[in-house]
Amino acid sequence: xxxxxxxxxxxxxxxxxxxxxxxxxxxxxxxxxxxxxxxxxxxxxxxxxxxxxxxxxxxxxxxxxxxxxxxxxxxxxxxxxxxxxxxxxxxxxxxxxxxxxxxxxxxxxxxxxxxxxxxxxxxxxxxxxxxxxxxxx
Numbered sequence: 001x002x003x004x005x006x007x008x009x010x011x012x013x014x015x016x017x018x019x020x021x022x023x024x025x026x027x028x029x030x031x032x033x034x035x036x037x038x039x040x041x042x043x044x045x046x047x048x049x050x051x052x053x054x055x056x057x058x059x060x061x062x063x064x065x066x067x068x069x070x071x072x073x074x075x076x077x078x079x080x081x082x083x084x085x086x087x088x089x090x091x092x093x094x095x096x097x098x099x100x101x102x103x104x105x106x107x108x109x110x111x112x113x114x115x116x117x118x119x120x121x122x123x124x125x126x127x128x129x130x131x132x133x134x135x136x137x
Contacts, residue, residue, distance in 0.1 A: 049050075049134070064133055064134060065134040076119075077122075081117070103117075111135065117129070
């Protein structure tokens, strides 16, 4: 027969195991290379004179991972785009650039990380929306 102390010990072990499994499954994405890349790009996209206004948690679907955030900067689009190229280069290369939008891509192991920045066109104090997409290349 199991004593009360042994029953408590077994119950505690089972509870700890269930907790560990639940935490590990939740961290499969958040501890992933993609999640780290999103956080790194996000932090590198906010200049010292800027602010991170909004951000959404990354969303995963069957074929991609997407994240969005907004940055406010005291400079205009052109100056911000040039600054961002220096921040993300040489890993990311520009594939498209206009006066209000820029797309940068980084290829990694058959996947592509794409960062699209959409600006307001304001000459100063611009608010820019960034979208990060990780998808098969």
